[in-house]
Amino acid sequence: MYDLNQIQKDFPILAQTMYDGQKLVYLDNAATTQKPYEVLKAIQEHYAYDNANVHRGAHYLSNRSTQRFEWAREVVRDFLNAGCTEEIVFTHGTTESINMVASGLPETWFRAGDAIVVTEMEHHSNLVPWQMLCKRLGLELRILHFCDDGMLHLDELDSLMDEHVRFVSFCHVSNVLGTVNPIEKIIKRAHDVGAYVLVDGTQAIQHIPIDVRTLDCDFYCFSGHKVYGPNGIGVLYGRKEVLSQLNPIYFGGEMVDEVSLQDTTFGKLPYRLEAGTPNYPGAIAMAIALQYITKIGICEIGHHEAALMDYAQDQLSQICGIQIYGSPEKRIGSVSFNLKGIDCYDLACMLDKMGIAVRAGSHCAQPVMAHYGVSGMARASFAMYSSEAEIDTLCCGIQRISKIFSRR
Numbered sequence: 001m002y003d004l005n006q007i008q009k010d011f012p013i014l015a016q017t018m019y020d021g022q023k024l025v026y027l028d029n030a031a032t033t034q035k036p037y038e039v040l041k042a043i044q045e046h047y048a049y050d051n052a053n054v055h056r057g058a059h060y061l062s063n064r065s066t067q068r069f070e071w072a073r074e075v076v077r078d079f080l081n082a083g084c085t086e087e088i089v090f091t092h093g094t095t096e097s098i099n100m101v102a103s104g105l106p107e108t109w110f111r112a113g114d115a116i117v118v119t120e121m122e123h124h125s126n127l128v129p130w131q132m133l134c135k136r137l138g139l140e141l142r143i144l145h146f147c148d149d150g151m152l153h154l155d156e157l158d159s160l161m162d163e164h165v166r167f168v169s170f171c172h173v174s175n176v177l178g179t180v181n182p183i184e185k186i187i188k189r190a191h192d193v194g195a196y197v198l199v200d201g202t203q204a205i206q207h208i209p210i211d212v213r214t215l216d217c218d219f220y221c222f223s224g225h226k227v228y229g230p231n232g233i234g235v236l237y238g239r240k241e242v243l244s245q246l247n248p249i250y251f252g253g254e255m256v257d258e259v260s261l262q263d264t265t266f267g268k269l270p271y272r273l274e275a276g277t278p279n280y281p282g283a284i285a286m287a288i289a290l291q292y293i294t295k296i297g298i299c300e301i302g303h304h305e306a307a308l309m310d311y312a313q314d315q316l317s318q319i320c321g322i323q324i325y326g327s328p329e330k331r332i333g334s335v336s337f338n339l340k341g342i343d344c345y346d347l348a349c350m351l352d353k354m355g356i357a358v359r360a361g362s363h364c365a366q367p368v369m370a371h372y373g374v375s376g377m378a379r380a381s382f383a384m385y386s387s388e389a390e391i392d393t394l395c396c397g398i399q400r401i402s403k404i405f406s407r408r
């Protein structure tokens, strides 16, 4: 039984009222999710009882802190079904994870004329680092486009994937359209031409069970704050054989083996890629968040959210003057739209006055906006605690705004 009522009670922020007493309707979960008591308690307890820097102290607290940090790594490994904890690198979030890969790939992997493939629906975090790498090494950046329905143009794979492609990087789920991409198919096509693959799982992992070994991707990354965990912590999973070839891009304490005044040898995985004091309180709290997801059940969450998405699309599409972007076969998490004659920021601001939080703008995906010929969109995005009643409130709100504008 999916106990939505209890789940909502677990997130203290949701009980708040806004402005003149409107109940908060938080539909900006793709930007960041709220945190359950268990995560908040874990952060407080860490600083109250366990805090000491990890991996260096010879004292009791440091050892306890280190044990908790390494326990968190094991929780992440288990959540992803990775082969070993050496494959789990803690980062500050997806943006850093992708930059570490794009800047850390050995230059010897590439020859002039080689190519990297990304899709047209990437968040800037999974586009700009690859643009920079291509400019630096003189590589070609190839784009897998999407159709107006929000689904990737898989026919293009035939012309895109050839022996020049060295790396393919794409999102599991679009942060604008909510499209669930057929990643197994793309991973296989990439591997068939000898390319490595990174999957940006930022908008997937909180909705869909992930098994990196079954997916057979080389890298998978996500951010803690989108999985009900804290900010400033994230994960880079890398298949050991590939991760061990990645050059560190940060240098300093923790990541070294031997250091002389003139030279340094680097330590083992994953520490080689974790220079400096890691965000161990964040990693521990993120692990608690992943355990919370497991307790509720990732499949149960997925079912609840899929039903909500069906309901949201159905209700939203009945609003006069609304344009919903895309109609992918599988959509999870996010749905983006515009209301005729109203700027998306005005729409979001007016909804905000009703206690409804949605995001407006380009969603860090300007090429997606360019595809549809708009400068911005409003986006409603759902989480495990979202409800049909909240979707009703959103739709009533949009309808009220529509009426106000149509009278003008």
Ligand code: PMP
Residues within 6 Å of the ligand: 030, 031, 093, 094, 095, 096, 123, 125, 126, 171, 173, 174, 175, 200, 202, 203, 223, 364
């Ligand atoms: N990729 C996708 C698909 C995202 O939605 C986001 C965050 N909106 C990112 C990458 C970047 O995540 P972060 O800002 O947490 O690094």
